[in-house]
Amino acid sequence: MPARKDIDGSESVPAFYGKELRWKREAAGRTLQETVEGSYFGVSYLSEIERGERRMPLELARHVDRFLDTDGFFERRCADVQKARKGAHAEYFVPVLEAEPRARIIEEWNSALIPGLLQVRAYTQAVIHSTHPLDLPEEVDAKIDARLQRAKLFDNPKKPEYWTILHESLLWESILPPEAMAEQLDHIAALAKHRRIVPQVLLWNAPTRPFMDLSLMFMEFDDAPPLMYTEGSYHGQCIDDPALVKLYRKAYDRLRAAALPPEASLAMIEEAAEDYRNGMPRHGLEHR
Template identity: 30%
Template sequence: MDRTGGAPGGAGSPEDTNDPRRQLGEECRSHRELYPGEPLSQTQLARLTRTSKSTISRVETFVGPVPVDLPPLLDQVFSTDGLFKRLYEEITAQSFPEHSRKRMKLEPGAIAIAEWSPTVVPGLLQTASYAYALFREGDPRASDEELAKKVQKRMARQEVLRGSSPPDFSVIICESVLLRNVGGPEIMREQLAALLHHGAQPTTVLQVLPLSAGTHGLMDGSMSILTSDDGQPVIYTEGIRSGAIIDEPSAVRHLSRSYDVLTASALARDVSTRMIRKLLEAS
């Protein structure tokens, strides 16, 4: 459901050689110094990745967060076939609560993702402003910097839908999610527009479950079905402060059937789009 973000702080200690944050910094420095032809300076690498020398320095010395758009640019400059992107995904996964980490690892490799969200816009579809508003409400004592890091990690997860071969993505959102004013009218207008954009993608099916729908088997909380390339689905369910991965075949079959029933009860794709557009125009 993505009510909250990762725990404050980073991955592991910089002294931990298994820490992906440290590995990313060391790989960056190594590839820069061994660049074909002649070594690149931090300034030259910064120019190639459209960032600053100070950012490259911080990345290589494991100080502060890694900008979300930097890893794919490093892969492009160094021709590393997704190495930096994978390390960044590990960094992001480690910063989430333990119950969310397996899901974070499963998402990038999933060929299909199906989600049901009864209370908030799913994390994979949230705008940065919407996510920030949720994080602020969930942790009112957090600093702006801590909240910004959480938002950055939430946005990084969305890369799974932006690649050249995104998974088949199906999502059902309760109508109440569209009506709930998160962060104010401007943030909600931006979020509704983002939903329209996502819903128009050929690999995405977005449906709205109307408030008039009856009782169903998934009323207790949110659920995600992640199917890997071997065809085996696993299910992630989430409560307010807890979550669980379910892979026992009979339980997966039962919950998947409940999702199918929910799909049949939800508004059709085009009708859902019209509802969202009408709410956006009226806002």
């Protein structure tokens, strides 16, 4: 049996409370299995909390407080942990922030916006100005920094394996001035050339109608079931029900099968970037 990893409680608020949970559980002489009995949560879920990889849901905190007789300690601290994870992100996005660093594979489809992990500062700023026009400058800067921080995932040359399907309209119907849009597309192309991402473009006349307004994000892990996330402008939802994830996964695979191969997609992205550098690119329909 491999040695148990010691947790540095100073790394983050979730790590601090995860280490505290392990200490209190072991001091009470309870196993992981005994601690989750009577709750809706599994052993692996509780173990991830103890390792600081997940925040503790309120209902589980209440269960643990009752089981370990900790006088409401974990229930009172749930808000602290959630705030630490959330930062400048929306509350509904917290599960994604927890899952992304652990993901072995991330796959995304989007027809409305370039995915957040691929956005440059100017693109993120344009999205925030559009969706939250009353945000103060410091609030906008905090949201931009938080989104760009997520992209540090690509600093690791091995993980995650990232695939994305982009609707062709994202290349030609820009929310940025031409020069800034060229920079955004150059960024995507550079990540692809460095083999950190695999982009595919779904042409404007491909059969996408059922998913025109629905973004899809799938994450696979080495030691946990797959997770799916979908969102709109002001809401998001994580889905971990295996049967439902499987249905959406099949739909995503059909979109990927209809998309251009990665090499042709990269060529189209680079061509669009060059067109933006030379002025407004041709409209997608005219381009074709």
